[in-house]
Amino acid sequence: MSSPSEHSVSTVVDVDDKENVVVARPAASDDSAANRAAAAADAPAKPAPKVPAAVVWAKEHMVTASVFTPASTLVIILLTSIVAAFYGLGYLGVLWDPQSHLPNVKVGFVNADAGFNFSAYPPAFAQAVLQQTGGRTIGQVVEATLLAPSSAAAGLFNWQNLTGVPHDDLVNRVNNNELWNVVYIPANFSDVFLLNFNFGKPQTQLVFMNIENIYDQARQMSVVSIINAVLTAIVQTFSNAFAQKLLTSINTNPVDNITISAPNIRLIANNLHPIPNFGHNFATYVICIVLWLSGLVTATLLSVIYMIRLPFLKQHGIATHLRTPTRIILSAQTVSLLLSFLHALVAWGVYCGFVGSPTSGFNPDYNSFVVLMYTWFIAATFHSVALCLCVLLGKDNYSLIFSLLLILQLATSSAILDPDVMVGFAKVTYGLPLYYANRSLKCMILGTSCSFMPFNTGIMAIWFVGMSAITFVVGRRNVFRTRTAVNKAETA
Incomplete structure (x- = not known):
């Protein structure tokens, strides 16, 4: 027969001092989960890993150490490195050895x-x-x-x-x-x-x-x-x-x-078309750069005015004539168009100043007024691209993409070399507006490649209409969302 101790359940007597009540409960066996948990609780805690003093000091005294997590640091390092490598390889790649592409x-x-x-x-x-x-x-x-x-x-x-x-x-x-x-x-x-x-x-x-x-x-x-x-x-x-x-x-x-x-x-x-001096060779590129960057400034200012300041003006009963998102976004596009003419006039005037006359220095087939109007068309196209990217990406994010797009076009749009003597990557320029704007100005100023004027104009018109349409649709939606947020803030 087995001994009683093998089948009986041992008990533990607890005495509640307050109530003076005796309570009997089963005692846990040595291998029970409760016993292991109690043993683990009683075991001495493992010492925490020692943090280097430099890390502790950095977190206490350096803003960057407190802001950047390991994940965000990795993302920043990879993203910025990829952009730098892409533009380094791209820029040097397209310019590296034109003789090999002859x-x-x-x-x-x-x-x-x-x-x-x-x-x-x-x-x-x-x-x-x-x-x-x-x-x-x-x-x-x-x-x-x-x-x-x-x-x-x-x-x-x-x-x-x-x-x-x-x-x-x-x-x-x-x-x-x-x-x-x-x-x-x-x-x-x-x-x-x-x-x-x-x-x-x-x-x-x-x-x-x-x-x-x-x-x-x-x-x-x-x-x-x-x-x-x-x-x-x-x-x-x-x-x-x-x-x-x-x-x-x-x-x-x-x-x-x-x-x-x-x-x-x-x-x-x-x-067939001699270049009078070195500056004439780069005049068309400089005009395009000026108009592209003027689009960057214009889009940023219009975004601040129409997307941030206007809702608060309307909140106080000012600018009541802009009652609908449609009128607001159309107003922004109209202002952009007017500013593009001003910037085109400035760029055209600077060129005329260097030439020394507002009528000479152009292809005889295009008088100075026609050149000014076409320069306005180029400026309006560039402004439409900037405004579109602004409403799509936001004023805080679009400027980087817009600037990088300019750098890409400067390397590939005949600003330095022609795509015929560049690597195949340079052919991306055929889908971007600056190449066609530059070629049109070359015709009007230097008299070259004029057979492409209708094609150049058509490509830029597609860019202008497409970007303007996207700006209207997306911008109208953004204005509606901003107005809704302001209305909620007023009723809160």
Whole structure:
């Protein structure tokens, strides 16, 4: 039999001193939950981890240590680093190595060389010349040097062989941005080459063999300068090599009493729209920057006035004519439009001041008043973008995005280089308004790329109408919410 202690339940007697009552209750076994809890309670507490004295001091004396949690600190570090990296890579990336993107640049080549006219020269001389050129004209020799697949120059540009295209048509293609440059070999090229030979008499005059270089400097000054430098180097290298070959040949196999001077082949510039000075090159960009930043200031001030000050004015019976959210937001957009004209007038006036006249300094096809009105249209478009972002993101948040958008456009919208010589990322500029505004002003001020004026205007009109519509819908809703909040505060 088992002992009674194995089956009986032990009891604990508690005595309530106040009531003098004896209460019996079951005693907890050693392995019961209550016993473990009591043991844990009686156990000595673990010492708290020691906080470094520097951390304690920072929390007591530094605002940032009290405000930023580890999570918020991580977010700030990651977000700001990503933005810095994005713009660092983007800005340097699009400007880093334009020469490596020259194969994207379309350069036309035309060989209009009519060939040799040996009627005034001895037959032996004619035979010797054709032997050295392989029976080709000098224009064909240059063409093979530039366009042959095995040529080092062939891969430098996106060459377009346009031999047979009329000269005027070539000029139009450069004007319409279909080509950056055209290398044009004239009809008398081979005959001029013959003038470098002398029969029994010393050379009295150096005769240059000119190749016409058709380009539009105002399209993008930096890119044109790079292209022209490369073309000049190519022609000079070919000229030196070709002259050395001929001189060696004549000295080795003299023909009667013929001597030859070094044929000097050079590029002759046909600049369709010369830039008068360095400031003209950047005038269009500066005007766009001024108008963009004026939109930033305007949107911020209008947000403060219409979204914050106006509800409190109405609360005191002032500005009662603005009774509905529709009238309020339309009033804000109207004021923005009027201010955009003022800012356009200022930007236009500053340019006229530097030019020295309110009527000169523009493309003859556009008088100064038309330029002023179009500048107003550009300013209104930029203001509509700023006001739209302001009502979408709030006046405290939109300015960062608006400013970053400006920086992105300055890097990609032909402000420094053309997208044709940038990385593919730069193509984002084709969807942004500053590129088209800048191109329109280039037409009106410098006379270049004017065939794109209707397209430029259409793109900016889409931006203006789209941003204005979004501003009206979202802004009206925001005004309604603000008015409702003010009404609740009045009744509270």
